[in-house]
Amino acid sequence: MNNYITENLLILSCNIDDFNPQNYEYITERLFQAKALDVWLTPIYMKKSRPANTLSVLVRPENKSSCLDIIFSETTTLGIREEQITRYSLDREFKTVDTPYGKISCKIAKKGNKIFNISAEYADCKRAAQQYNVPLKKVQQYALFSINEELNHE
Incomplete structure (x- = not known):
């Protein structure tokens, strides 16, 4: 697209309902150190109306492995989803x-x-x-x- 910076990126995400929310700050810092481009939490409800969060991490493909390792080692999730996206930026x-x-x-x-x-x-x-x-x-x-x-x- 005309003069926009175009990148093919990944979003790694997982739903977490059994985790100390104080630890998200630490995980976020570690993910940024591992070159995540962005990290965000989305409040959700899971089965049986349990409050939870979706942890989402925007990464370049070459940084995916280190971010996966951090998410698996620092959270209680058993699975992480990956979506391929295109980002246009200024x-x-x-x-x-x-x-x-x-x-x-x-x-x-x-x-x-x-x-x-x-x-x-x-x-x-x-x-x-x-x-x-x-x-x-x-x-x-x-x-x-x-x-x-x-x-x-x-």
Whole structure:
């Protein structure tokens, strides 16, 4: 498709109804370390109206094996489903801007020269908000204002 980044990816998923929900944070971190592109939980109900979660992991085919190993070793699931999908995405560019709260990295999503979205990196904004004891949204607003000013003067 016209100038979109096209990737053939996999979604690994499993339903889990007998697991300590506190452990999902740990599993998510491990999956990201194993190069998962995204990890999410979907609340569901299983047989006998048991509450459960579907754990879903978006991966490139070359990272499937390590993610399967983590899911099997860290959860109680006995089976994992695999779906092949195609993902279309925008190109990403990162620029760092100066704000009254320090340097903040911003992500610019675009197709060719057309900008579709700009976002300030959460971790940078959180760090700055804590360091300067100001609201997070204030840091985010300054960062977005600064990047827009910079882009308008290019």
